[in-house]
Amino acid sequence: MSTSVDWQESTIQVVVNSEEQYSLWPLDRKLPLGWISSGFTGTKDECLKHIASVWKDMRPLSRREVGSLS
Numbered sequence: 737m738s739t740s741v742d743w744q745e746s747t748i749q750v751v752v753n754s755e756e757q758y759s760l761w762p763l764d765r766k767l768p769l770g771w772i773s774s775g776f777t778g779t780k781d782e783c784l785k786h787i788a789s790v791w792k793d794m795r796p797l798s799r800r801e802v803g804s805l806s
Contacts, residue, residue, distance in 0.1 A: 755796035
């Protein structure tokens, strides 16, 4: 059984972790521990555009919070 993903042909979902970092994940696969679906699905290109529109600060949440305290 193949474990590779055809990113151009698969339906992809946008996932996010507790540090508010975003990634792509195949819709038909179980999410890895620590990640949840953002609720957005589409093609790879659509998902990448969505991430670009919502992920404005690439630093992990814990680093952003530390930076806002100074």
